Amino acid sequence: MDFAKPGGISFEFFPPKSDLGEQNLWQSISELTELSPHFVSVTYGAGGSTRDRTLRITRRIKTETNLFPVAHLTCVGAAKSELIDIIKTLQNDGVTALMALRGDPPQGADSTWDKHPSGLSYAVELVALAKELGIKDIGVAAFPDKHPESPSKQFDIEVLKSKQDAGASFAITQLFFDVDSYFQLLEQARSAGISIPIIPGIMPLTEAKQLEKFSQLAGAPMPDDVKEYFSFANYDSTEVSKRGISFATEFARKLLLGGAPSIHLYTMNKSTAAKQVSMNLIS
Numbered sequence: 001m002d003f004a005k006p007g008g009i010s011f012e013f014f015p016p017k018s019d020l021g022e023q024n025l026w027q028s029i030s031e032l033t034e035l036s037p038h039f040v041s042v043t044y045g046a047g048g049s050t051r052d053r054t055l056r057i058t059r060r061i062k063t064e065t066n067l068f069p070v071a072h073l074t075c076v077g078a079a080k081s082e083l084i085d086i087i088k089t090l091q092n093d094g095v096t097a098l099m100a101l102r103g104d105p106p107q108g109a110d111s112t113w114d115k116h117p118s119g120l121s122y123a124v125e126l127v128a129l130a131k132e133l134g135i136k137d138i139g140v141a142a143f144p145d146k147h148p149e150s151p152s153k154q155f156d157i158e159v160l161k162s163k164q165d166a167g168a169s170f171a172i173t174q175l176f177f178d179v180d181s182y183f184q185l186l187e188q189a190r191s192a193g194i195s196i197p198i199i200p201g202i203m204p205l206t207e208a209k210q211l212e213k214f215s216q217l218a219g220a221p222m223p224d225d226v227k228e229y230f231s232f233a234n235y236d237s238t239e240v241s242k243r244g245i246s247f248a249t250e251f252a253r254k255l256l257l258g259g260a261p262s263i264h265l266y267t268m269n270k271s272t273a274a275k276q277v278s279m280n281l282i283s
Ligand SMILES: Cc1cc2nc3c(=O)[nH]c(=O)nc-3n(C[C@H](O)[C@H](O)[C@H](O)COP(=O)(O)OP(=O)(O)OC[C@H]3O[C@@H](n4cnc5c(N)ncnc54)[C@H](O)[C@@H]3O)c2cc1C
Pocket: 042, 043, 044, 045, 046, 047, 072, 073, 074, 099, 100, 101, 102, 103, 104, 105, 121, 122, 123, 124, 140, 141, 142, 147, 148, 149, 150, 151, 155, 156, 159, 172, 173, 174, 175, 201
């Protein structure tokens, strides 16, 4: 898979906790398939909680659709031997691409990270393990706004470089709301010898509750002009959604024009906004 393919769109889904949620997910996948996404990724539940569903959904995408699946995997709460088993299961299912992540501490992003006694400490070790086991395409996380636990953006760049050196072939960013943070990351990465594609992750905000949540996220500060743009929606759900789609479209356009290889949309398992943003970008 060429993760540097210019102008493509990819989608991220998460494994729902209920059967009904899974049915809705498949409906969304089916609707978004029409847009021929570059690839689709399936997250790994915090704390490894939805592990079986991640594997099942990824397997089904591989066997029942013509989409290219990327399975997320984290080091949380897993011995190295379990991680090996999961990677081998994915390989048996024909899944050749993996997002190798550390994961957040299971007690929440504010608590300290403790590795499993027989597990891995950092994502870079999972990259190396996946590479050793023959995974072809290995993706990693990148952070336009500093990772909350990291001492500096420069350290984030060093970590990203170490992941490339260990075998990562592409990166997807954490969500962010300021295009300049992405361009700065890209520039610093290229100066440090990081050549892998760094795909910006964008979440179209379509619900008032998402605005509240994301405007307070320490790891992804929302600039005042963005807050103001959404404040005019005045919590009217139709207007929030309209503005969210419009904002995500313009944001993506700026990123693509400025050198982003493609766009990764966080769908929240819903197709409407992701589809609209994708169609706006194509037209
Ligand atoms: C695109 C994307 C997808 C994600 N998908 C999921 C998912 O499916 N499931 C999930 O639970 N979480 C997911 N996350 C969240 C991610 O797991 C967290 O952001 C986590 O806190 C960091 O993961 P990482 O892979 O960047 O870890 P790492 O690269 O290991 O970094 C974690 C922290 O350790 C530091 N660090 C790294 N290497 C070293 C080292 N050698 N020495 C000292 N310090 C070091 C880093 O600076 C950072 O502060 C995703 C994040 C992104 C951006």
